[in-house]
Amino acid sequence: MASDRSPAVTLDAVGRSFPGKTAPALADVSARIAPGEFVAVIGKSGAGKTTLLRCLSRATTVTSGTIRFDTTDLARLRGGALRAHRARVGMIYQQFNLVRRLPVIDNVLVGRLGRLRGWARWAALGRRFDSRQRAIAFRCLDHVGLLDHAWQRTDTLSGGEQQRVAIAKIMAQEPAVVLADEPVASLDLSNGRLVMQTLRRVASTVGITVIATLHHVEHARNYADRILGLKEGRLVFDGPATRLTDAALFEIFGEFVAEPAGRAEGEHQLAAS
Amino acid sequence: MSTAFASIHGGPAPPVPAKPSTTGRTLAATLTAAVVLALAARVVELRPLELARDIGNIGIFLKGYLHPSFANVGEYAWQCLVTVCIALWGTVLSLAVSVPLGLLGARNLSPHPLVYFAARRVMDVLRAVNEFVFALMFVTAVGLGPFAGMLALGIHTGGILGKLLSETIESVDPGQMEGVAAVGAGRLHVIAFGVIPQVLPNFLSYVLLRFESDIRSASVIGMVGGGGIGFYLWDTIRSFKDGEAATVILLIVAMVMCVDVVSSRIRRAAI
DSSP states (O other): OOOOOOOOEEEEEEEEOOTTOSSOSEEEEEEEEOTTOEEEEEOOTTSSHHHHHHHHHTSSOOSEEEEEETTEEGGGOOHHHHHHHHHHEEEEOTTOOOOTTSBHHHHHHHTTGGGOOTHHHHHHHTTOOOHHHHHHHHHHHHHTTOGGGTTSBGGGSOHHHHHHHHHHHHHHHOOSEEEEESTTTTSOHHHHHHHHHHHHHHHHHHTOEEEEEOSOHHHHHHHOSEEEEEETTEEEEEEOGGGOOHHHHHHHHSSOOOOOTTOTTOOOOOSOO | OOOTTHHHHSSOOOOOOOOOOOHHHHHHHHHHHHHHHHHHHHHTTOOHHHHHHHHHHHHHHHHGGGSOOOTTHHHHHHHHHHHHHHHHHHHHHHHHHHHHHHHHTOTTTOSSHHHHHHHHHHHHHHHHSOHHHHHHHHHHHHOSSHHHHHHHHHHHHHHHHHHHHHHHHHTSOHHHHHHHHTTTOOHHHIIIIIIHHHHHHHHHHHHHHHHHHHHHHHHHHGGGTOOSTHHHHHHHHHTTOHHHHHHHHHHHHHHHHHHHHHHHHHHHHHO
């Protein structure tokens, strides 16, 4: 089963407002994300980054405008089609969301659940997978460098290792788009970098679209092809990292952010928390 | 002794806002409790003086128990084994009752609020009705004997374990469930991977606890025809066969202690 081609993701005047709130979480966001692009979404806390990601994963629905994966309007998905959409979208979470008490390899196998058919679906209820599924899972785990930890309980791993297990799980899932919500926000800088490198390497290898919300502007600069800057729900920056000037950062974050030029290692907690 | 904090600790106290008074509420609560307890004492015919005066009678009653009679010990030991089997199968049956009810009665898993409500109410009824009442009911269907006792225990304990299970499920980490659902897995897969590994250790511990409790219930359920040692306990005490009754009580104590040891071994090995 080959991974299906990444769709073109089209956001057309997307808005999301919540009842009881005067200001919308997202307003008039338009962008077209080409297949295979690595996009970082940056902005302050509450700027709408997570809401945007939740609209893309269809954890929630837009209240105005449309989001399309190729020609499919996400707002119209129901039941089986919605589950098929979720299987096509790989999610990476800040808190990893792995089953903590299960062995590492079982968490990678969870990625296969959406693709099982017939008897294999029932066998999986007893956590039994055939040799082909297991082979896929072990190869994915090897790819993120954690094969030796396959039988360890997942909660014995460090945060950085758990996030790499989550990446292996995504690889097993074979999604068409990866959505990462603050994938490195709870990791230290060097582990965060390792996770970003792994994610970038996987994305480049299979040519898959990645949309990640990121706290650290440096991570966005180093790993993303393109940066979207959100401020109060509106898109205020859209361009390559090279165009992310001090002025642009000031526009996004609403305060002066000193970025030492030429230093890839700067640890700047930029989003005001 | 003056420390670096002297500049904060020294000087006059700031204007302190008035502390809200709780005296009235404390007084009212104490009075209410006293009145309720006094009324309840009348109802239960609380007469401590009588107990002090006639406490010697208990000694006379117990005298007969100092000489256990081992004439029928083989039969009683067999009945103890029957009792353990009643509790064992009662616990198995309670699993069959509690797992589906517990899943449907957990707010975060239930397919519909009505199903949730129905499952919760069924469990309420199973818990509210004592196992002895269930035993009397099943005796009419399957006759006197261990089978009726096992059914009664299983149904009643099923209600208890079901409630414990659904409350354990409601307290699981939703992130781990979301992580499974997000790959496009079906509802049963979410339960198998996102829920069961999280609730299993707690639930197993509850099951063992209820098994120990079922052993104690099974040892008396024979009084209402549910089989096991309970019938002999009731019969020997009622017919003043003190020596025999003493033997039965000794055996029950030994049985409960053995089961507690075994189940704590299992607990340590499995959890």
